Amino acid sequence: MPLSLADSRPEAIDLGELRAAKTSDCPWRMIKSDTQKTKPSVAVLGAGRLGQAFAIALQSSGYSVVALAARRRPNAEKAAALLHKVSAHSAGKPRPKSVVFGANQLGELPETDLVLIATPDDAILETAQRLSSLWKGRKGNTVLHTSGALSSEALAPLAAKGFQTGSIHPLISISEPLSGAAALHGAFFCVEGTGKAKRLAEAIVRDLGGHSFTIKPESKALYHAAAVMTAPHLTALVDLAVEMLSACGLSKAKAQQVFMPLLESTVNNLKASNPQQALTGTFARGDIATVRRHLAALSGKELADALAVYKLLGLHSLRLAEKNGLDAKLLGEIRRVLRSGRT
Numbered sequence: 179m180p181l182s183l184a185d186s187r188p189e190a191i192d193l194g195e196l197r198a199a200k201t202s203d204c205p206w207r208m209i210k211s212d213t214q215k216t217k218p219s220v221a222v223l224g225a226g227r228l229g230q231a232f233a234i235a236l237q238s239s240g241y242s243v244v245a246l247a248a249r250r251r252p253n254a255e256k257a258a259a260l261l262h263k264v265s266a267h268s269a270g271k272p273r274p275k276s277v278v279f280g281a282n283q284l285g286e287l288p289e290t291d292l293v294l295i296a297t298p299d300d301a302i303l304e305t306a307q308r309l310s311s312l313w314k315g316r317k318g319n320t321v322l323h324t325s326g327a328l329s330s331e332a333l334a335p336l337a338a339k340g341f342q343t344g345s346i347h348p349l350i351s352i353s354e355p356l357s358g359a360a361a362l363h364g365a366f367f368c369v370e371g372t373g374k375a376k377r378l379a380e381a382i383v384r385d386l387g388g389h390s391f392t393i394k395p396e397s398k399a400l401y402h403a404a405a406v407m408t409a410p411h412l413t414a415l416v417d418l419a420v421e422m423l424s425a426c427g428l429s430k431a432k433a434q435q436v437f438m439p440l441l442e443s444t445v446n447n448l449k450a451s452n453p454q455q456a457l458t459g460t461f462a463r464g465d466i467a468t469v470r471r472h473l474a475a476l477s478g479k480e481l482a483d484a485l486a487v488y489k490l491l492g493l494h495s496l497r498l499a500e501k502n503g504l505d506a507k508l509l510g511e512i513r514r515v516l517r518s519g520r521t
């Protein structure tokens with residue numbers, strides 16, 4: 179039976195059991211997976227959408243997620259209960275439960291080979307600062323964060339203390355842990371960092387059946403802005419289109435439903451060819467009379483945002499149409515109509 183978050187119930191976890199164990203005899207240090215390959219032990223800080231999905235995916239790939247932390251400890255408990263439930267449902271014997279922590283207990287985290295920070299972007303630097311002051315005696319572990327916009331530089335306080343630091347950012351959109359964990363398998367990941375941290379990030383991606391690539395740390399904000407254009411902005415664009423169609427009298431649910439095959443066929447075209455070749459429709463054909471009709475239909479105040487986006491993306495579509503050889507005079511006329519907004 180498929181699992182859902184609604185099924186998961188927090189379960190008490192004995193912190194004393196963990197504190198009593200010395201690092202050297204911790205069963206989760208460098209555990210052996212089913213394939214007998216040594217896998218690093220992991221602590222996940224930030225048990226939200228991505229943190230939980232990562233924990234489930236890592237666990238199902240043979241990693242031992244020994245600790246989970248959230249800002250509020252009960253949220254880490256819920257995540258640990260779900261992780262345990264997933265391991266009990268999958269083949270083989272269930273793994274030991276992860277130990278849970280709140281943000282004010284980070285000094286008590288067990289020493290693991292990898293610490294994966296999946297907090298919101300704005301909490302990463304502060305978390306790194308806190309860990310570097312709390313972990314006085316620790317060294318040699320690897321710390322990775324999952325932010326798309328920040329580079330390993332956000333972990334500088336830990337790098338200064340001798341930790342290997344890096345980032346591992348999956349290019350997928352995760353709204354809940356179970357489908358998110360499935361989507362991580364086979365995803366593309368942007369990884370960067372110090373030598374050992376980057377190698378570990380690449381090994382994790384390989385273990386998840388994904389594909390890694392790297393960019394310069396200083397390019398991460400631009401890289402992430404591109405990712406935002408592809409996913410959240412696409413969602414926002416579809417929402418604008420749904421608003422437009424509901425202004426034609428369809429319910430919002432129906433409007434979204436009827437757009438899906440159109441959206442899917444566009445994604446399929448983009449899988450097969452580049453955007454220039456995949457472009458279809460009014461701007462690809464240069465239908466200037468239709469552009470004028472669209473602008474008139476969008477002229478009402480309540481569709482002002484949709485009109486602004488229509489014009490901006492229309493101008494970009496024209497650049498693609500130009501590369502496809504659309505007549506230069508026609509192109510110029512459509513550009514003038516879009517820029518002036520006069521029909």
Ligand SMILES: NC(=O)c1ccc[n+]([C@@H]2O[C@H](COP(=O)([O-])OP(=O)(O)OC[C@H]3O[C@@H](n4cnc5c(N)ncnc54)[C@H](OP(=O)(O)O)[C@@H]3O)[C@@H](O)[C@H]2O)c1
Binds near residue numbers: 250251254297326
């Ligand atoms: N979701 C995605 O699609 C996605 C995809 C790629 C990358 N990312 C990256 O992954 C990171 C997390 O994103 P998300 O969407 O998973 O966020 P999220 O669902 O809001 O989860 C954030 C988690 O961090 C915890 N947290 C907040 N401050 C903390 C602190 N100071 N110490 C410990 N834990 C803390 C929160 O605890 P509480 O539960 O108690 O509030 C929550 O569990 C971000 O860097 C994001 O850019 C996300």
